[in-house]
Amino acid sequence: MSNNFKIGNHIVSNNSKPFVIAEAGSNFNQSLEVAYKLIDVAAEANADAVKFQLFSAETLYPKGTKEYESVKAVELNPDWVGLLNKHAIERNILFMASAFDHNAVDTLEDVGVCAHKVASSEATNLSLISYIASKKRPIIISTGMCDIVDITEAIRTSREGGNQNVALLQCYAMYPLPSECANLKVIDLLQKLYEVPTGFSDHTLGINTALAAVARGASIIEKHFTLDRNSEGPDHFYALEPSELNQFVSSIHDVYTSIGKTCKELLPEERQYGRREGIYAAKNIKKGEKFTSGNLCIKRPALGLRSRYIGAIQGACAKVNIATDNPISWDHIEF
Structure with a gap:
C-alpha cells in the first residue's frame, strides 16, 4: 500500500498536516440553499474538504419499512452533486461524498471527485470497495463496526482492484461517541499493520478527542457540523456549529504545529x-x-x-x- 498520496493539492501521509473533512452529511435538511451554506461555512473555517452522503433508500431498504422512510427523508438529490461541486470549487474547498452504491460512485465520478469516502456501514461491502478501487482515486475508509478481519479484507480488496492509495479512519458507529470509547491507540495499530495514512472520524462531543488524535499522529480528521444543532434530523444534535467548526480547524492546525520534530536542542x-x-x-x-x-x-x-x-x-x-x-x-x- 502507499504510505502517502495526494487529495487535490494536499499531501496525505502519517507525517503531513492533517487533512480536515467537514462532514455535512445529511444536515442540509433537503435544501439546496442550506447545502450551499454548509459549503460556505466549511470553506470559511478553512477545512480542506466538505463532505456529504450519497445514498438511495430504494437501494438500501425495502419500501414501506421504517428504515426506508428514515433514509428517504435525508437523501441527497444526485442532481445536486454537480451544483454542490461547482459551488465548492468557487469557494476553494474540495467536494466529497460517501457513495453507498455503484450509481452514486458514477455520479461522483462524473464531477471528477477528488477522492472517494467509504462509510463505516459500507466497509464490508467488498463489491462497492472493488468498484471504487477501479476508479483509481484515493479511498478513505471509516472503520466503525469493523474488526481487524473486516479492515484487512477492505484493504486487500482495494489492492486487488489496483488501488494502493487508501487511508483508514479509526471510528465507532455511536452518536455521540463517549470519549472514553474512542480508543485512539488503534490509530497506532492501523499504521503499524497496514502502513497507510490513518486518521480519526470523530463522533464525540466537542473537539478534545480529535485534538488528541492529531497529537497521536492522525493524518485525516473528519467531524460532523451543522448550521444549527437544534435542527431536526439524525445528525444535528452532536455536530459542531459554525463558530465551533472554526475553532476546531484552527485548533487542529495549532496541535499539529506543536508536534514539531524529533530533535532536542536549544531554541x-x-x-x-x-x-x-x-x-x-x-x-x-x-x-x-x-x-x-x-x-x-x-x-x-x-x-x-x-x-x-x-x-x-x-x-x-x-x-x-x-x-x-x-x-x-x-x-x-x-x-
Whole structure:
C-alpha cells in the first residue's frame, strides 16, 4: 500500500498536516440553499474538504419499512452533486461524498471527485470497495463496526482492484461517541499493520478527542457540523456549529504545529536569553592565536559554544580575529 498520496493539492501521509473533512452529511435538511451554506461555512473555517452522503433508500431498504422512510427523508438529490461541486470549487474547498452504491460512485465520478469516502456501514461491502478501487482515486475508509478481519479484507480488496492509495479512519458507529470509547491507540495499530495514512472520524462531543488524535499522529480528521444543532434530523444534535467548526480547524492546525520534530536542542530564543553558560573571548584574540585559559572565559547566555567544550578547544587556533566578550563558535576554531 502507499504510505502517502495526494487529495487535490494536499499531501496525505502519517507525517503531513492533517487533512480536515467537514462532514455535512445529511444536515442540509433537503435544501439546496442550506447545502450551499454548509459549503460556505466549511470553506470559511478553512477545512480542506466538505463532505456529504450519497445514498438511495430504494437501494438500501425495502419500501414501506421504517428504515426506508428514515433514509428517504435525508437523501441527497444526485442532481445536486454537480451544483454542490461547482459551488465548492468557487469557494476553494474540495467536494466529497460517501457513495453507498455503484450509481452514486458514477455520479461522483462524473464531477471528477477528488477522492472517494467509504462509510463505516459500507466497509464490508467488498463489491462497492472493488468498484471504487477501479476508479483509481484515493479511498478513505471509516472503520466503525469493523474488526481487524473486516479492515484487512477492505484493504486487500482495494489492492486487488489496483488501488494502493487508501487511508483508514479509526471510528465507532455511536452518536455521540463517549470519549472514553474512542480508543485512539488503534490509530497506532492501523499504521503499524497496514502502513497507510490513518486518521480519526470523530463522533464525540466537542473537539478534545480529535485534538488528541492529531497529537497521536492522525493524518485525516473528519467531524460532523451543522448550521444549527437544534435542527431536526439524525445528525444535528452532536455536530459542531459554525463558530465551533472554526475553532476546531484552527485548533487542529495549532496541535499539529506543536508536534514539531524529533530533535532536542536549544531554541534560538533560549540561546539568546537562557541561563546557560557559553564560551567567550576574555580579551581580543588574533587570527592564528591559540585558545588558552587566559584568553577564554565563561559567561551567559550560551550564544556560541556551551561551556562544556572549553577544555576541548584549548590549544586550537582562532580562524578569525575575535573581539573581547564575543561568543566563540565552531566556525572560529581551527584544530
